[in-house]
Amino acid sequence: MSTLPITATRTLFPALADGTIRLDGPGGSQTPQPVLDAIVDYLVTRNANLGGVFTHSQATADLLARTRAKAAAFLGAASPTEVGFGFNATALNFTLSRGATRAFQPGDEIVVTALDHDANIAPWTQAAADLDLVVRKVGLNPDSTLDMAELAAVIGERTRIVAFPYASNGIGTATDVAAIVKLAHASGALAWADLTHYAPHASGNVAQLGVDVAICSSYKFFGPHLGLAYVKQSVAQSWAPHQLPHAVHAPGAARFEHGTLPFESIAGLSAALDYVDSVGWEAITEQETVLGQRFLAGIPSGWQLHGLPSMVGRTATFALTLPGHHPAEVAKHLAAHGIAASAGRFHAGSGFDALGLPDGALRIGLLHYNTEAEVDRTLSVLAMLSQG
Ligand SMILES: Cc1ncc(COP(=O)(O)O)c(C=O)c1O
Secondary structure, eight states: OOSSOHHHHHHTOGGGGGOOEEOBGGGOOOOOHHHHHHHHHHHHHTOOOTTOSSHHHHHHHHHHHHHHHHHHHHHTOSSGGGEEEESOHHHHHHHHHHHHHTTOOTTOEEEEETTSOGGGTHHHHHHHHHHTOEEEEEOBOTTSSBOHHHHHHHOOTTEEEEEEESBOTTTOBBOOHHHHHHHHHHTTOEEEEEOTTTTTTSOOOHHHHTOSEEEEEGGGTTSOSOEEEEEOHHHHHHSOOOOOGGGTTOOGGGGGOOSSOOHHHHHHHHHHHHHHHHHOHHHHHHHHHHHHHHHHHHOOTTOEEESOSSSTTBOSEEEEEBTTBOHHHHHHHHHHTTEEOEEEOTTOHHHHHHTTOTTOEEEEEOOTTOOHHHHHHHHHHHHHHHTO
C-alpha cells in the first residue's frame, strides 16, 4: 500500500470513470478536471492574442509569464527564460536542433543512444545529412541499460552534442543523467536530454543535473497537447534562431517559439503543474513503485520481460512478449478485456532492435492513478493468454 489517496485522486480524472484500465500512459496520460476547467476558462474569459492594451490580452500575457515560471520550477530550470513552448517534443527538437547545428562544421559529431525515441534521433540524422555531420549511436548492455563504456569511448574532440533520454519510452530503462552530462561536458559537448517519457514519473531537475537542453510534452504528465523545452540561458543566446524578425531577440528559449502560442494549452499546463505539485513527487514515485513491484512479482510464467527486473533504474513501463504470439494480437486480447495497452516499437525501434525484438513488445505503462486491483486484473488477463 502507498500513502497516495487513490480514490480521491482517481475521482479527479473523469476519463477513468468509464472502467477501462488505462495502461497507455507512456502514449499519453489522462487529464484531471482542473486542467479541463482551465482550458475552457481561458477560452471563455481571457481568449486574446498578445500585444493588446485591453484586459484579455494582458491577462494572456500574464498567464504566459506565470506558466513559464511554473514550468521552470517543474523542470528545475534556473530561470523562466530557460523555458520555451511549442507544438510537442518532436517539433521543438527539430527547431532547436536546427538552431544548435547552424554553425557546426562538416565532420562535427553528434552522439545518440539506442534508448532514444526517434524524436531524439531523426532531427540529428537529418541535420547531419544536410550539414555533413557525423551521428554515432551508442548501444545497450544485455540488461537494457545504456552501454556507458561505449558512450565514453565514442565521445571525442569532435563531439558537439550528446543526445540521450532520461528513460526509454519502449522499455522503461532509465539512464544515469548526471554521468552522461559529465562525459558530454568533459569534452565540451552539450548534454541534450529527452525528458518526455520520464516527466510524469519523477522530477527532471535539469539545472541541478547540468543538462543543457531538455524537451518534453505536457500530455504525458496530465496536461494538454503542448511541448516544453528547457534551454540553458547561455546556450539559447549562443544560437541564431530561424525566426520572425520581431522574435529574434526574445530572451532565452522564447527565441525558438514560433508564431502564436496555444494559450488554452498553456492554461491547461499551468493547472497540470499545480496538479503535480498537489500530489507531490514523493507520493507519485511511491505509488508507482508499489504498483510496479506488484506487477513485476506477478508476471505469469511464459511471459518474457525485456528490461530491468526490479523498480530500480527504470520507470513503471514494462515491455513484455509471449513467445508464439505477436505483440499486436496480445494487445487486442487485452483490449477485449477492457485494458488499454499498446503494442509495437513506439518509435523507439533502436532499443527493440538492440534487444532482438523486431516486432516490439506489449507495453504496460503504469502511472500513479493506476490501482493495485488494476495490476491484478491485468496479470490475470495475461495469465489467460499464457495458460491457453
Ligand atoms: C521518450 C519520448 N520522446 C519523444 C516523444 C515524442 O513526443 P511527441 O509526440 O509529443 O513529440 C515521445 C512520445 O511518445 C517519447 O515517449
